[in-house]
Amino acid sequence: MLPTDESPPLVIRALRKVLPLVTFLFCAAMIFTLSRLFPGATWHLPHARWVARLVATVGGIFGVSGIMAFLRARTSLLPNHPERAATLVTTGIYRVSRNPMYAGLLLVLVAEVIYLGTTPGLLVLPIFIEVLQRWQIRPEEEALRAKFGADYAVYARRTRRWL
Numbered sequence: 001m002l003p004t005d006e007s008p009p010l011v012i013r014a015l016r017k018v019l020p021l022v023t024f025l026f027c028a029a030m031i032f033t034l035s036r037l038f039p040g041a042t043w044h045l046p047h048a049r050w051v052a053r054l055v056a057t058v059g060g061i062f063g064v065s066g067i068m069a070f071l072r073a074r075t076s077l078l079p080n081h082p083e084r085a086a087t088l089v090t091t092g093i094y095r096v097s098r099n100p101m102y103a104g105l106l107l108v109l110v111a112e113v114i115y116l117g118t119t120p121g122l123l124v125l126p127i128f129i130e131v132l133q134r135w136q137i138r139p140e141e142e143a144l145r146a147k148f149g150a151d152y153a154v155y156a157r158r159t160r161r162w163l
Contacts, residue, residue, distance in 0.1 A: 019136050020079055024105045027128045028112055035118035042117040052115035059107025065093035066100035079136060082143035090155050098141075098159050102132050106162070129162070137161065 035042070045051060069092045070077050076084040093100040109128055113121040144152045 020102060020105065020132060023128060023131050023136075024109070027109055027124045030124045030127075031109065031112050031116065031118060031121035034120035034124070035116040038118070038120045041119040043119060044117055045114060048114055048117055052111040055114060056108050056111035059104040059111065061104070062093060062097070062100040062107060063104030066104065068092075069094055069100075079140065082140040083147060085144060085147060088144065088148045088151055088155065090159070095159065097163055098156065098161050099132075099137060102137065103162050133161075 067077065069089050073087040073089045075086045075089060076082075078084060097103045106125070106128060109125060113125065141152075141156070145156075148155075
């Protein structure tokens with residue numbers, strides 16, 4: 001099947017199958033690598049390990065809450081097929097964020113930066129956000145807007161994309 005003007009190139013469709021997890025793992029590796037490449041570019045937050053654990057725990061709660069809400073609604077968890085969503089989930093954690101699973105991953109990356117105290121690692125966070133917004137979240141939003149119309153528009157106006 002040839003791609004139409006509306007369908008993304010094959011490479012982008014393939015990337016969407018693994019994009020959130022691969023992007024997360026790549027960014028986590030980059031934060032760690034930058035902390036080792038620039039050991040002098042660090043800062044020390046009082047109780048950094050506890051703060052990092054708290055932030056990572058909140059991130060985990062966000063992610064798991066998002067997954068559980070999808071499972072309760074019996075809708076698709078597949079990030080590469082948002083058009084398969086059976087229900088527009090707007091309750092629970094989805095009242096706080098339209099993307100709690102991605103926000104949870106971001107919080108885990110923030111926790112890693114805090115734990116390592118790496119200044120260069122801070123540069124990775126906006127990269128994670130931009131990659132997910134451009135290649136994952138916006139296409140998901142377009143699919144949800146097409147499928148749920150005015151209901152999604154109201155939800156998007158009422159609820160933040162991240163936090």
